[in-house]
Amino acid sequence: MYDKTVRRRRAVLVLLVVCSLILLTAYFGESPGSPLHSVQRGFLGVVSPVQDGASRALKPVRDLFGWFGDTLDAKKQRDELQKELQSARKEAIANAAAARDNVALQKLVKLDTQIGTDQMNPVTARVITRSPTLWYSTVSINKGTSSGVKVDQPVINGDGLVGTITAASGNSSIVTLITDHTSGVSALVNESGVAGVVQPAVGNPNDLLLQYIRRGDQIAVGQNVVTAGSKSARYESLFPPGIPVGRVTKVDNQELDVYQRVHVKPFAQLRKLDIVQVLTAPQGAATP
Amino acid sequence: MTAGGSTPKLVIRVVVLALGAALLEIVAVSQISVFGVNADLTPLVVMSIGLLTGSVSGAAAGFGMGLFLDLALVQTLGLQSLIYTVIGYAAGRIRELRDPQGAIVPLAAGAVATAIATIGYSIVQFLLGVDAPVSFLLVRDILTTIVFNTVLAVPVFAVARRWLTPALPDDPARRRRRAYTTGGLSPLSRA
Known part of the structure; x- marks a missing residue:
């Protein structure tokens, strides 16, 4: 027995x-x-x-716990934002002059460099589930193929780039975040035009790495990184150009390395995603 | 399933507990961040099922719960189910071999279960190939999650025990011990 x-x-x-x-x-x-x-x-x-029903029902519980965390973070964020505001004021004055020149130049070459995401058929969706692992890899949203969402379409929120659609069913889709280890986004530094590939530092949702930047290229802390968009007919990017990705926080320039390692803090708070937009007709990107 | 055999009532209760916990985890708990990490109830529930019902039902519940998570989150199929099978089986074996009764047991078992879940997941991901660099913060987050889950292990185990106990078959060894500790078979009571 x-x-x-x-x-x-x-x-x-x-x-x-x-x-x-x-x-x-x-x-x-x-x-x-x-x-x-x-x-x-x-x-x-x-x-x-x-999942969608349960997510709606449990939203008050999430909000309650979120409120405690947000209150603790609020003071720190206020101090950071005050500093940012001071530097933004200085930048705004300098940018006003640059903007006038820019408008004149755009008229000259008839080039519209606006991102214009409103013309890319954005579908607004709500995050309903999140992968519980520590790898910050995927979230699911409550819009799917019935809303025009397809695999490989870019996903953004009000702050910047979030990820891409990697699976879509009728009424829901899976978004693979830019912090997933399989992610790679062709991007450039907005101020200098230096191009590279944004990859995650797995396990840290607040740190991305702009890879393959040659040592000679000048990159400074505080510069903004945006998607590069389509640059090659052969290897088209999935992302339209000009979507904000993050801000340079640190530049590692080791003497023995061929490339610089540029650390970028993503604009989108990937731990706190709630509402996102799927660009179902991303102009300037590879057609999914 | 257990030492005393499984009943349909127990199977239903295990399934309801596992599915409910998995749903609660992915729609609510995983979206609440405390000290930069979120609690993961799923290894704790698998551990609790194993500790309460035995190794076979623990392994089966772990496999089912892992498969549900892999399917619902569109992850690599078989990854979580493999890890949770091991957790459920190991917790069940602890019950069958030692049948520990101390209050610290769910605490320690919860810490070990979370460690197996988080470290095991990372190891399997590395074995499957990771192209991107890995941040040292992953180690810190793993440790924080283990601490966080250890604190939650006791209430999770208590809820699981409350839910499963009415369906658990009566275990003769437990009954003897309970009778002894409550005076039923005590030599003093017979004197």
Whole structure:
């Protein structure tokens, strides 16, 4: 009787571990359109209404806990914003003169460099779930293919770039954040035009790395990083040009390294996403 | 499932507990940040199920809960289910081998379960290949989450016990111990 119980217990463990390993191996080797991915999208379509309902019902609870955290953060943010306001005032004076020149130049070359996201058919969506792991990789939103959302479309919020759509079902989609380890965004420093690729520092949602910047390129702390958009017909970017990504916080310039390592703090607060926009017709980006 | 066998009532209660906890985690708890991290109830619930019902049901509940998370969050299938199977089985074996009764047991088991969940997830991610650089803050966040979850382990275990106890089959070893400690089989009471 005892032997039978032990054998059954071990058999169940082995069976479950083997099932997990088979799923892991099969899923990892599959392309995004394959059966396991389809099952996952189907499941997402089924559970997303439940998740959406539960998310709405529990919003007051989240807000209550969020209020405590926000109050603690508010003082620190106020001090930081006061400093930013002072420097922004100085910049605004300098920018006013530059803006006049810019308008004149735009008229001359008939070039509209505005981002104009309102012309990219933005679909506003609410974040309904968040991956509980520490890798800050995905969130799900309550808009899907029925609203025109498709895989590879860029996602932004009021602060800047958030990520891309990596899976979409009827009424929900998965957004892979720019802090996911698979993410890479072609970007440039707005002030100097120096281009690189923004990658995450996995585990730290407040630090992105602008990679492949040559040592000779001049980059200063406080400069802004925006998406580069389409630069090559062969390797088109998924993102339209000019979407704010973040601000340079630190430049590592080691003597032995070929490239500089530029640290960028993302504008979007990826821990506190609530409302986002999916750009369903991103102009100047690769068509998803 | 347990030493005394499973009942349909117990299976239903385990399923409801696992699904409810997984939903609560992804729609609410994961969005509440405290000291920069969020609590993860799911390994605590799997640990509690294992500690209360045994290794087989713990492993099965862990596998099911992990699979649900992998499917609902469109993550790599099999990743969480593998880790949670191990947690559920290990917690169940603790019950079967030692059957500890101390108040510190869920605390310690919760810390170990969270450590297995967070470190195991990171190790498997590394094995599958990570192109991007990894921040040292990940280590800090793992440690903070373990501490945070350890504090939550006791109330989570208490809720799980309250929910599952009415459906648990009566365990003779437990009944003997309970009777002894409450005086039922005490030599003093017989004297």
